[in-house]
Amino acid sequence: MKKTILIIMILANMFSNNIIAQKTNNEEFKYILDEFADCKVMRYRLPDWDSLSLNQKQYIYCLSEAALWGRDIYFDQNYKHNLQIRKALEYILTNYKGNKTDKYYIDFEVYAKRFFFSNGLHHHYGEKKFFPDCPKSYFASLLKGYKDADFIIEQIYNENIAPIRRDNATDKDIVKTSAVNFYENITRQEAENYYNNIEIDTVRPVSLGINSKLVKENGQIKELVWKQGGEYSFYIEKIIYWLEKALSFAENDAQKQYTNKLIEFYKTGDLKAWDKYNILWSQDTKSICDYINGFIETYNDPLGMKGTWEALVNYKDLNATKRTLTICNNAQWFEDHSPVKPEYRKKKVTGVSAKVINAAMLSGDCYPTPPIGINLPNADWIRKEYGSKSVTIANLSDAYFYASMESPKSALKEFAYSEKEIEMEKQHGQLSDNLHTDMHECLGHASGQLLDTTPTNALKEYSSALEEARADLFALYYLMDEKMIELGLVPSLETGMAQYDSYIRNGLLVQLARIPLGEKVTEAHMQDRKLISEYALQNGKGCVGKRIKDGKTYFVVTDYRQLRKTFGELLYIIQDIKSRGDYEAGKNLVEKYGVNIDYNLHKEVLERYNSLGIKPYGGFVNPILKEKKDKKGKVIDIVVSYPKTFIEQELEYGKTYSQK
């Protein structure tokens, strides 16, 4: 053991910016890097990085460069002066020599961080422009002597300039009132007419307008296409360069084929090439390494046509893949032992394998606030004819989980009844959550069958809540089964116990914080959790108990075996309702246990939750990937490290991946 530590220490000294990376191997890894305004910035780990081959690492490295070179495009798409403003912020952050502990300077710094976090002037989620807390005169003093100082200050402080990124007020011309840089000098009507007049294949329509800006010049409407030789050419050429470099490290022909199609799309702007790329990409589920890179989501466009640029490089989560494979391979055993009427068990069940990946680099619309799952491509006809790729991103979810543990005030500490419960969650929570999700998705939804006479939509508006409850119960029931130990999925039944604690805690308390006071539970997953927990509380022979401590309400599991039995009984009931299509019984169950919230308890939960001051928006810094070369200059590894601060990473990106 000592030997390893020694080697790590030596390595750490050799590559100074690698120190934190080495620390990822022990317990000291800190997830939370910074908190400001309504944001929290975290770091994410690259699990099993060293089990990737050098070739795979180099592939990821090239794709990461291709990702980071597109970062500026997204800033510019959000608002046409964002890059100019960002450069002014970078100038101050790099050159200011005055007092950096001054309140006003700190206000400025918070503003700069918010600007980076949102990729521009507007709140990344709320769409509205936000402002610095320091006075305008102070800001101006920071920019003294800077070339466009007056213009920049006006852009930042004037409430009437670009007040909203994407407007959705129905009484206005939202193309005109939105600050996004997708239309210039053009009305909504003109934009719509322009696209309506283009004839396209209605069965297999191309994604019209996804890679262009629409402008009117001298009375003529034209599309400025984002491609090599067109708009954003500087960045797109770099992206192409790194995609071409990546080709030589591709794992297989499939990767080569779709990467070549993507390059063709960037070179020509041809929307047919974009579709062909998406078709080829969606078929590749075998590769370990994967990526998205392009003009993809259309949420930021008031007309829903223009794609914001984004990139996400990733690799398969090998552990999770192994785990879900074990679960899938034993799907029939779980089905055969399920606590439902034998005639409702499937004779032949195939588990649906969940695809779990780890992010390795985020950029554009994915940075710093990435999704934790991806389901692409977006074109309906491609999804219908060729299917889509749906993955969850494990290392980002894990980072959220561990970051929440690091906060001095956390929902766990507030709502868990005892230190023991907190300890159980810290020790087993991550694995038990992952297993619960895996079993819910791979087994739960795939299990059970309807009677021949039952129509598929018999449960109508209650079908979603009941279906989610069925999948949850299937997972919960087996999480406390000895079979889990036998299959090597859990070290002990404590993993299941931790899940029971957190499930009850969430179902009866924590999740209520997401509902406005006085309202009912309406979302299917929330109804499902409420239904199951409430049912256990009322019918579980005391296996779930209510406790009051210092005037606060808690719910605790007092008997895990009995709770498991109760979950089994409820699964029996719900499967029976589903298999027979008993609408009335389903309705009664959901309405009785899943919908209504006790007003006083709801009020208490909201007060307790709000007092925690939890930052609602989470984002990430990327790891730093660096080529390590031998004496002859040959790449022998790609090493991982982390920036010390959020600003450090943003400044580094601004310096390296931007047009001068």
Ligand SMILES: [Zn+2]
């Ligand atoms: Zn589900």
